[in-house]
Amino acid sequence: MYDIVVIGAGVSGCAIARELSRYDASVLVVDREEDVCCGTSKANSAIVHAGFDAAEGSLMAQMNVRGNRMMDDLARDLDIPFKRNGAFVVCIDETQRDGLNALLARGEKNGVEGLRIVEKEELHRMEPNLSDDAVCALYAPSSGIICPFRLTIAMAECAAQNGVEFRFNTRVDALLRNAEGNWHLTTSTGPIVTRYVINAAGVYSADFHNRVSTKQLHIVPRRGDYCLLDREAGTHVSHTIFPQPTAMGKGILVTPTIHGNLMVGPTAIDIDNLEATATTAEGIDTLIAGASAYVKDLPIRKVITSFAGLRAHEDGHEFVLGEPEDAPHFIDCAGIESPGLTSAPAIGEYIGNLMKEKMSLREKSGWNGIRKDVLKPVGIDIEKRNALIKENPAYGTIICRCETISEGEIIDAIRRPLGARSLDGIKRRTRAGMGRCQAGFCSPRVMEILHRELDLPMDEITKSGRQSVMVFGQTKAGGGVIR
Amino acid sequence: MKDYEIVIVGGGPAGLAAALSAKEAGCDSVVILERDSVLGGILNQCIHNGFGLHTFKEELTGPEYAARYIDRVLEAGIDYKTDTMVMDIAPDKTVTAMNRTDGMFTIHAKAVVLAMGCRERPRGALNIPGYRPAGIYSAGTAQRLVNIEGFMPGREVVILGSGDIGLIMARRMTFEGAHVQCVAELMPYSGGLKRNIVQCLNDYDIPLLLSHTVVDIDGKDRVRGVTIAEVDEKNKPIPGTEVCYPCDTLLLSTGLIPENELSREAGVEMHPVTGGPTVNESFETSLEGVFACGNVLHVHDLVDYVSEEAVRAGAHAAAYCLGNVRASRKEDTITVRATGGARYTVPSTVQCDRLGDLLTIRFRVGAVYKDAYVSVYLGDERVTHLKKRVIAPGEMEQVILKKEQLTAHEGLKEITVTIENE
Numbered sequence: 001m002y003d004i005v006v007i008g009a010g011v012s013g014c015a016i017a018r019e020l021s022r023y024d025a026s027v028l029v030v031d032r033e034e035d036v037c038c039g040t041s042k043a044n045s046a047i048v049h050a051g052f053d054a055a056e057g058s059l060m061a062q063m064n065v066r067g068n069r070m071m072d073d074l075a076r077d078l079d080i081p082f083k084r085n086g087a088f089v090v091c092i093d094e095t096q097r098d099g100l101n102a103l104l105a106r107g108e109k110n111g112v113e114g115l116r117i118v119e120k121e122e123l124h125r126m127e128p129n130l131s132d133d134a135v136c137a138l139y140a141p142s143s144g145i146i147c148p149f150r151l152t153i154a155m156a157e158c159a160a161q162n163g164v165e166f167r168f169n170t171r172v173d174a175l176l177r178n179a180e181g182n183w184h185l186t187t188s189t190g191p192i193v194t195r196y197v198i199n200a201a202g203v204y205s206a207d208f209h210n211r212v213s214t215k216q217l218h219i220v221p222r223r224g225d226y227c228l229l230d231r232e233a234g235t236h237v238s239h240t241i242f243p244q245p246t247a248m249g250k251g252i253l254v255t256p257t258i259h260g261n262l263m264v265g266p267t268a269i270d271i272d273n274l275e276a277t278a279t280t281a282e283g284i285d286t287l288i289a290g291a292s293a294y295v296k297d298l299p300i301r302k303v304i305t306s307f308a309g310l311r312a313h314e315d316g317h318e319f320v321l322g323e324p325e326d327a328p329h330f331i332d333c334a335g336i337e338s339p340g341l342t343s344a345p346a347i348g349e350y351i352g353n354l355m356k357e358k359m360s361l362r363e364k365s366g367w368n369g370i371r372k373d374v375l376k377p378v379g380i381d382i383e384k385r386n387a388l389i390k391e392n393p394a395y396g397t398i399i400c401r402c403e404t405i406s407e408g409e410i411i412d413a414i415r416r417p418l419g420a421r422s423l424d425g426i427k428r429r430t431r432a433g434m435g436r437c438q439a440g441f442c443s444p445r446v447m448e449i450l451h452r453e454l455d456l457p458m459d460e461i462t463k464s465g466r467q468s469v470m471v472f473g474q475t476k477a478g479g480g481v482i483r
Numbered sequence: 484m485k486d487y488e489i490v491i492v493g494g495g496p497a498g499l500a501a502a503l504s505a506k507e508a509g510c511d512s513v514v515i516l517e518r519d520s521v522l523g524g525i526l527n528q529c530i531h532n533g534f535g536l537h538t539f540k541e542e543l544t545g546p547e548y549a550a551r552y553i554d555r556v557l558e559a560g561i562d563y564k565t566d567t568m569v570m571d572i573a574p575d576k577t578v579t580a581m582n583r584t585d586g587m588f589t590i591h592a593k594a595v596v597l598a599m600g601c602r603e604r605p606r607g608a609l610n611i612p613g614y615r616p617a618g619i620y621s622a623g624t625a626q627r628l629v630n631i632e633g634f635m636p637g638r639e640v641v642i643l644g645s646g647d648i649g650l651i652m653a654r655r656m657t658f659e660g661a662h663v664q665c666v667a668e669l670m671p672y673s674g675g676l677k678r679n680i681v682q683c684l685n686d687y688d689i690p691l692l693l694s695h696t697v698v699d700i701d702g703k704d705r706v707r708g709v710t711i712a713e714v715d716e717k718n719k720p721i722p723g724t725e726v727c728y729p730c731d732t733l734l735l736s737t738g739l740i741p742e743n744e745l746s747r748e749a750g751v752e753m754h755p756v757t758g759g760p761t762v763n764e765s766f767e768t769s770l771e772g773v774f775a776c777g778n779v780l781h782v783h784d785l786v787d788y789v790s791e792e793a794v795r796a797g798a799h800a801a802a803y804c805l806g807n808v809r810a811s812r813k814e815d816t817i818t819v820r821a822t823g824g825a826r827y828t829v830p831s832t833v834q835c836d837r838l839g840d841l842l843t844i845r846f847r848v849g850a851v852y853k854d855a856y857v858s859v860y861l862g863d864e865r866v867t868h869l870k871k872r873v874i875a876p877g878e879m880e881q882v883i884l885k886k887e888q889l890t891a892h893e894g895l896k897e898i899t900v901t902i903e904n905e
Contacts, residue, residue: 227610228607275703277703278612279613280612281610281612281720283612284610303608303610304605305607306607306610306612382587386586389583389586389587390586393583394583396582396583396584396585396587397566397582397583398518398568401518401568402744437603437605438605438607439605440605440620440621440623441602441624444624444628444631444632448632458634459634462704463616463617464617464704465704466703467704468616468617468704468705471628471635471636472636472638473634473635474634474635475634475635476658476659479633479634480632480633480634481633482634
């Protein structure tokens with residue numbers, strides 16, 4: 001029996017797991033996918049929001065501002081890149097100025113530091129590729145960019161190194177509380193018993209909540225399409241450029257990513273299918289038109305991929321954190337949509353404190369919050385790099401030419417705790433396959449390494465788990481070695 | 484690391500021919516840097532025949548064609564390093580590369596020949612809507628999986644794009660027992676060679692759907708099906724024409740992109756149409772002593788032309804190292820201009836006194852022309868007027884001018900290549 005089971009290994013679930021790993025408690029994280037960060041956490045704007053947008057006094061505002069403040073230390077401890085590149089909410093019309101002032105006032109009340117209105121001349125000097133129509137903007141210097149995969153993976157690895165267990169490919173089908181007050185979970189990989197359940201199931205969080213509480217939650221999957229542009233376009237803007245927010249969200253932004261690409265998106269389309277992450281032609285057209293209103297000469301021909309994610313939009317647009325009155329020992333972490341990524345460290349802390357109190361948890365000795373990322377040879381000086389290659393020649397072989405990723409990094413990503421088991425797993429840990437050729441060059445090579453390292457038959461190697469196999473067996477004559 | 488006078492970046496057909504030619508032209512200090520484990524480049528996975536008709540007057544497979552050059556490179560004792568990735572080319576021609584045994588090393592070269600080839604345009608760059616499952620491969624990646632690795636990337640196949648690799652893979656997958664349902668092509672004409680349409684599609688009853696494109700991809704894990712629609716004259720899908728093809732694989736053959744990241748970082752000027760460097764008559768880029776040939780320069784249809792170009796690039800690189808080249812004089816430069824249907828020319832500029840006896844100008848057109856003329860003007864004077872039954876974007880065209888024609892034209896500033904109806 002576990003003390004706590006967390007359902008969902010997204011950014012919230014992993015942040016909670018890392019916080020819980022501080023305590024003397026047996027903790028298990030389950031996820032239906034083959035890896036962490038496979039749902040909402042993998043397809044979003046990758047922004048560490050400043051916090052001027054969330055309603056004053058809301059839990060969302062509180063978590064956003066706190067999460068933003070925690071990010072520098074966390075990124076340092078977890079050895080992941082994070083940059084405060086600053087954001088502009090841009091007005092292209094004087095009539096929008098009142099809205100901007102309201103946003104400024106709300107931000108200040110939320111405790112966001114450094115906010116100010118920037119007028120036209122300074123604005124265009126700071127961001128030359130803004131539309132000529134831009135008249136003024138709210139400047140938020142504390143806004144930042146981060147890699148959502150790295151953040152989630154790093155928190156999960158840190159949790160794992162401190163004793164948290166993870167079980168993947170495990171779908172929770174039913175949960176019942178027995179007479180002793182323990183939860184019995186029926187899952188696709190067998191039964192699990194636990195004292196507490198934490199519901200961090202993303203777009204499925206309402207579904208789990210509604211099975212145990214009469215106070216129903218309603219979550220709509222709100223789809224967002226994105227385009228990711230080549231690194232050649234990565235300096236088109238240096239800040240994150242927002243339009244003014246609406247009831248549907250923060251609007252279509254244009255931003256550099258932490259890895260130097262340019263990203264445009266998202267759309268905001270409410271749908272009824274919790275799995276429908278397909279992009280549509282209309283969606284892509286909408287975001288190109290939307291972004292072009294604020295940023296001129298958008299180099300949209302430099303698109304290298306497009307994707308869509310689902311936000312778990314709760315009707316009240318508020319994070320639902322805590323124990324429902326009628327469902328003891330069931331802790332919600334539901335309705336986590338933007339600014340969920342930013343808020344994750346704060347949500348982890350909040351739930352961690354809550355559990356500490358409820359279960360009278362004691363901090364364990366020897367907890368280690370430091371985690372090292374996959375060793376990246378790019379950027380280290382030539383002598384050190386050659387010493388590294390001499391020690392481990394795999395660092396001398398480049399597997400992904402677009403992102404300059406060596407075999408050594410890929411092997412590291414496979415062998416570390418919660419290591420990669422699929423092409424996407426490798427991609428999210430190392431960026432191999434994330435570049436302009438979109439894995440055309442490296443995928444056969446990465447498959448070969450997965451085959452060798454994990455002793456996986458070639459026809460069982462997947463893009464992203466389940467049935468996403470890459471090949472269907474050998475060719476007729478003289479085929480490759482499957483096993 | 485030993486220094487070399489000429490560094491050849493890439494050991495495919497362009498790099499091999501350039502190395503041989505440089506050596507034959509008198510430069511003994513040549514090294515080929517190749518990222519794959521063997522020389523030969525993409526030819527190694529092109530196991531079909533049809534290579535070398537121009538060069539060897541016989542039909543060879545890709546590996547056989549490559550072997551003829553590899554054998555000569557070995558005989559000539561030209562140095563090469565495989566499994567070696569070039570990381571950087573500095574404007575002063577310092578080449579930084581890396582491999583398992585030497586680690587990261589630099590070579591201070593006098594001349595560099597860019598011969599990195601090209602890559603395929605991926606699904607993402609096409610903005611095809613839908614899901615992002617496994618089973619979407621560029622045709623060349625699928626070709627590598629089948630021909631080099633020996634694995635089947637799929638069983639029920641739809642192909643988007645009628646580039647040559649896509650057409651070749653339609654036949655190859657059929658040979659291996661897969662079912663190729665159709666090849667959809669956005670344009671109203673094929674992007675590949677006529678002979679490949681006949682030999683790879685028609686002979687196996689694989690339909691070619693011109694003016695069609697993929698408008699949706701279904702499948703969360705592995706491809707489950709693709710939806711294909713007809714497009715209008717602006718290449719926009721026509722509502723109501725969608726047809727769903729249940730399949731497990733989508734192969735893409737929608738264009739090749741010269742692979743010029745290293746060239747760009749070195750500061751080499753790029754041609755806006757080809758995606759390769761702009762070069763002069765000596766295949767020299769805007770950086771003195773940096774030459775380019777093969778698919779990194781412009782995408783070819785036949786490897787014979789790659790080899791021929793590379794021979795000249797290699798010889799010019801050797802001449803440059805040996806100090807046999809007069810410095811470029813801006814006032815003597817003749818611009819070569821493509822217009823009226825011709826999309827670009829290689830070379831972009833010519834200096835007569837650096838020319839051999841002949842000037843070969845290669846180009847491609849942007850649409851299909853029937854019974855039209857390829858015309859060349861020296862200034863205002865038309866000197867070539869060649870009737871062709873078909874001129875198509877999928878096939879590279881060339882015109883050859885004699886040096887005397889150019890020198891006879893005093894004060895010549897511009898050569899124009901154009902397509903005329905009469």
